[in-house]
Amino acid sequence: MPSSHFKLTTRSITLLSTIATALLLTGCASSGAKDNLSQEEKPVVLTTFTVLADIAENVAGDHLRIESITKVGAEIHGYEPTPGDIKKAASADLILDNGMNLEAWFGQFVGGLNVPHAVISDKVVPIDISEDAYTGKPNPHAWMSPLNVQIYVDNIVEAFSDLDPANSVAYSQNAEAYKDQLQNVHDELVTELSHLPPNQRALVTCEGAFSYLARDATLTEKYIWAVNAEQQATPQQITSAIEFVKKNQVPAVFCESTVSDAPMQQVVEATDAKYGGTLYVDSLSESNGPVPTYLELIRHDTQTIIQALTGKN
The missing domain is CATH 3.40.50.1980 (Nitrogenase molybdenum iron protein domain)
Known part of the structure; x- marks a missing residue:
C-alpha cells in the first residue's frame, strides 16, 4: 500500500504539473499575443522621410511597423507625393512628420485623411533662417542636433503610447537607451572641437x-x-x-x-x-x-x- 500510494501521488503531482504548465503557457500566449504579431498585423506608423523612420524604429522596437513615405536618397524639401503614397497614408494608424515647414507638401497630402498625426519637432526651440526668401522662417533641420533628437524621441514616445498604451513602458525604456547614445555623440563633438x-x-x-x-x-x-x-x-x-x-x-x-x-x-x-x-x-x-x-x-x-x-x- 505505501508503495502504491507513492506511485499514485507521483502521478498526481506529474498531472497537476502538466496542467499548470499548460495553463501558464496559455496565459503567456494570451498576454503576449500583441508582441507576437506578424509584421502585417502590427500597427503601421508612417514617417515623412527615412531619418524619422529610423529614429521612430529605435523607440518602437518590435511593437510597431515603421515605414517612410520617401525613399533612401530622396530630397525631402520638394517631394511630390504619389497616389501610392496617399493610399499608404490612408491605411496607416499614425503619421509622423518633422514640421517646421520642412514638408511643404504635407498639409495637402494629409488634408483629407482621417489618420492621427504627430509633429515630432514640437517643443524644439527653432533657429530662424536669416537669408534669402526664407528669412524669418524656422530652419527645419532640427534633427541635425542630437540634443534636439532627444526631444523628438520624447514626442514619439507620447505618440506611440497614445496609439498603443499596452506597450508604453517598452517605448519609454527604448527611448532612454537611445537618448544615452545621442548624448554621447553630442559630447564627443563638443569635446573634439573645443x-x-x-x-x-x-x-x-x-x-x-x-x-x-x-x-x-x-x-x-x-x-x-x-x-x-x-x-x-x-x-x-x-x-x-x-x-x-x-x-x-x-x-x-x-x-x-x-x-x-x-x-x-x-x-x-x-x-x-x-x-x-x-x-x-x-x-x-x-x-x-x-x-x-x-x-x-x-x-x-x-x-x-x-x-x-x-x-x-
Whole structure:
C-alpha cells in the first residue's frame, strides 16, 4: 500500500504539473499575443522621410511597423507625393512628420485623411533662417542636433503610447537607451572641437542645414544657399562663401549628399580650404551604405567635421 500510494501521488503531482504548465503557457500566449504579431498585423506608423523612420524604429522596437513615405536618397524639401503614397497614408494608424515647414507638401497630402498625426519637432526651440526668401522662417533641420533628437524621441514616445498604451513602458525604456547614445555623440563633438582657434570655428556647407549642429558645437555657420529648393548657387552666393573662408582662414568646407558639390568646389579652388567631405542630412543610405541609421549619420557627420577642421585622422 505505501508503495502504491507513492506511485499514485507521483502521478498526481506529474498531472497537476502538466496542467499548470499548460495553463501558464496559455496565459503567456494570451498576454503576449500583441508582441507576437506578424509584421502585417502590427500597427503601421508612417514617417515623412527615412531619418524619422529610423529614429521612430529605435523607440518602437518590435511593437510597431515603421515605414517612410520617401525613399533612401530622396530630397525631402520638394517631394511630390504619389497616389501610392496617399493610399499608404490612408491605411496607416499614425503619421509622423518633422514640421517646421520642412514638408511643404504635407498639409495637402494629409488634408483629407482621417489618420492621427504627430509633429515630432514640437517643443524644439527653432533657429530662424536669416537669408534669402526664407528669412524669418524656422530652419527645419532640427534633427541635425542630437540634443534636439532627444526631444523628438520624447514626442514619439507620447505618440506611440497614445496609439498603443499596452506597450508604453517598452517605448519609454527604448527611448532612454537611445537618448544615452545621442548624448554621447553630442559630447564627443563638443569635446573634439573645443580646441579649435576662434576664427576657425566655422562650418561652411552648401545648404544651411547645420544651424542646430553648429549651435551645439559653438561653430559659426556659413552656407551657399539657405534651403535645397532650386539647388543652384548664384555667383553672389559663391563669392560670399569665398570671402568668408578667406577672412576666417577656414581649413575645410563641406557639401551634402543630396545635392551637387560643384558650387563648393569653386570655393575650394578660390581659397586655401580643402574639401572636407560629404555630409548627410535629409536621407539615410541603403543598408550597405555609409549611413544606414540616424546614429551612423550623425556620427559620420560629426567625425567628418572633426577630422577636417582639426586635421585629425
